[in-house]
Amino acid sequence: MTDTLDLIALVLILAGALLCLTAAVGLLRFRDVGSRLHAATKPQILGLLLICLAIALALESWPVVAFLVPVMLLQMATAPLSAHMIARQAHRNRTIDERDLLVDELAEQERTPPAAGG
Template identity: 65%
Template sequence: MDAVLDAIAAVLVLIGALLCLTAAIGVVRFKDVPTRLHAATKPQVLGVMIICVAIALALRSWPVTAFLVSVVLVQLATAPLSAHMVGRQAYRNGRIARDDMIVDELADAGRGPDGPSDTPER
């Protein structure tokens, strides 16, 4: 039974590593900020989660599993938040191709490079 769990763990590490590799390739290859952010967050977080499951299977220890749960929760909390903040700043700086947008919700609110800024007037 241990050999089967170790083999499953090895396969999961390989799958997680491939997902993290695709995230890195996407960040390098994609042309604009939103697609790079998508590539940086979605497969990377899933890859880290799969690798954490593999480590938990390989080590079979409750303290390690508890630590890995906290690692996954931090990844789930910080990756979308940081991507959102970077995306908003890229929008404010005009680094997003407005022609590629289908819906521009921030322009409706009067924000962004074509509207008033979020900073209060003095």
């Protein structure tokens, strides 16, 4: 049974490393902010989750799982929030191509004064 778990852990680590590599390549290759944010958050989080799962399977220890669960939860909570803040700042700096946006809710908020109630 240990050999099977080690093989599954190896496959998970390789898949997670491949996802992390694609996230890094995406950050270097993509040109606009939106594509870079997509590359920085989605494959990176999934890669980390796969690697943490592989570590938990390989070590077969509850203290390790208790350590890895908060790591995964914090990563899932902070990566989307930081991507949202970066995208919002890029919109305010006008570095996002507005032709690529289907709906621009921030532009609507900028046109409506805060005290107007809308």
